[in-house]
Amino acid sequence: MHIRRITAAIAAAAIPLTMTAAPAVAAPDNGGKANQPSAAAESAALPEHQLTGYWQNFVNNAEPLRVSDIPDNYDLVALAFAQSDATSPGAVKFSVDSQLSGALGGYSDAQLKADIAEKQSQGTDFVMSIGGAKGSLDLSTEQRVTNFVDSMTTIIENYGLDGLDIDLEHSFDTAGMTSAARQLRNHFGPDFMLTMAPQTLYVQPGGSYMQLIDNLSDIITTVHTQYYNSGSMLGCDQQVYSQGSVDFITAQACILLDKLSADQIALGLPAAPSAAGSGYVQPSVVTDALDCLASTTNCGQFVPGQPHPSISGVMTWSINWDVSNGTTFSTTVGNHLETLP
Structure with a gap:
C-alpha cells in the first residue's frame, strides 16, 4: 500500500418539481457529529478540502487519458472500475482496458503503475x-466476502493504491460489504x-446506503453523493428540491450531517454537460453550495442551521x-476549495 506523502504530513502539522421563490429558511441545527472532526478523515492525510475525480478505465466520448495526464487540481483519484471476476464468486479484477490502451497508442499495466x-x-x-x-x-456469503x-487486497498492493471507493449503484449485501470494508x-x-x-435515493432516510454508512462511519474517509441523474428529493428540512440548484445539493448534504462529520461529506457533480444524463450545474453553483x-x-x-x-x-x-471540457470544472472548483475556511 502506498504510504502517505511527507508533504501531506507537514501540511497536517501546520495547521422534477419547480420551487417557487420563498424567503430563505434555516435548517434545524444538526446535533451529533456534524462539526466534530472524524478519526477516519484525520488518519487519511488528504488536504482539509479536496477535489476527487474518477479516471475512466474505458473508452466513451470523453477524452481518453493516461494517469500522467490527470490535471494537478485533483487530490484524490478513483480508478473506475474493478470488474467482477467470473472465475471466483465475489472476487474482482483490474487491468488497463484493451480499448483504452489502443486509444492511447499503447498503455500497459506497468506504465499505469509507474504513472x-x-x-x-x-x-x-x-x-x-x-x-x-x-x-x-x-x-x-462468507466465501464471497473472502474472495472479494x-x-x-492483491489489486491495492499490486498497484500501490491508498484504498477503496464503493460506487455500487444496484442492490448489494450490506452485511457483506461492511465485513469486507472492515x-x-x-x-x-x-x-x-x-x-x-451513493446516488441520491440511497441516502434518503431508509436508503440502502444509510445502514452501510452507519456501520462504517468510524472508518469512512469521505461520502460524495452523486447530486445528478436524480429525480426530485427531500432535503433535511423535509422540503422537496429539484436537481440543478444550490438547494438540491445543500439540503441533501445536510441529511448526512446527522450521521457523519462535515469533514467526511463531499459533493458529487458532473464535470461537463455531457458527463451525466441530467443534473449538470455550472461550477459557480458548486462553489456557491460549498460556501x-x-x-x-x-x-x-x-x-444550514x-x-x-x-x-x-x-x-x-x-x-x-x-x-474534454477544458478543465473548467477542476480549475474553478479546485481554486475555490483553497479559499474555504
Whole structure:
C-alpha cells in the first residue's frame, strides 16, 4: 500500500418539481457529529478540502487519458472500475482496458503503475472503485466476502493504491460489504481510505446506503453523493428540491450531517454537460453550495442551521470529461476549495 506523502504530513502539522421563490429558511441545527472532526478523515492525510475525480478505465466520448495526464487540481483519484471476476464468486479484477490502451497508442499495466507512483510522489492519492452504472457485486456469503477481500487486497498492493471507493449503484449485501470494508481496513491500517459515491435515493432516510454508512462511519474517509441523474428529493428540512440548484445539493448534504462529520461529506457533480444524463450545474453553483455549507453564505432557499467549515470538498464524474471540457470544472472548483475556511 502506498504510504502517505511527507508533504501531506507537514501540511497536517501546520495547521422534477419547480420551487417557487420563498424567503430563505434555516435548517434545524444538526446535533451529533456534524462539526466534530472524524478519526477516519484525520488518519487519511488528504488536504482539509479536496477535489476527487474518477479516471475512466474505458473508452466513451470523453477524452481518453493516461494517469500522467490527470490535471494537478485533483487530490484524490478513483480508478473506475474493478470488474467482477467470473472465475471466483465475489472476487474482482483490474487491468488497463484493451480499448483504452489502443486509444492511447499503447498503455500497459506497468506504465499505469509507474504513472500512479509518480502522481503519488506529487501528493495525489488513489483508490480503486467498484460498481458504477454497469457494475454489480454479490457479497451475500462468507466465501464471497473472502474472495472479494483477497482479490481487492492483491489489486491495492499490486498497484500501490491508498484504498477503496464503493460506487455500487444496484442492490448489494450490506452485511457483506461492511465485513469486507472492515477486513480491508484491518489489513492495511488506519491510513486506508474508504470512500463512497451513493446516488441520491440511497441516502434518503431508509436508503440502502444509510445502514452501510452507519456501520462504517468510524472508518469512512469521505461520502460524495452523486447530486445528478436524480429525480426530485427531500432535503433535511423535509422540503422537496429539484436537481440543478444550490438547494438540491445543500439540503441533501445536510441529511448526512446527522450521521457523519462535515469533514467526511463531499459533493458529487458532473464535470461537463455531457458527463451525466441530467443534473449538470455550472461550477459557480458548486462553489456557491460549498460556501453555503461552509459559512452559510451564497445559499438559496435552504440555509444550514450552522456553518460547517470543515466540509470535505467535491467529487466529479469524471476527470476525462473535465479535460474534454477544458478543465473548467477542476480549475474553478479546485481554486475555490483553497479559499474555504
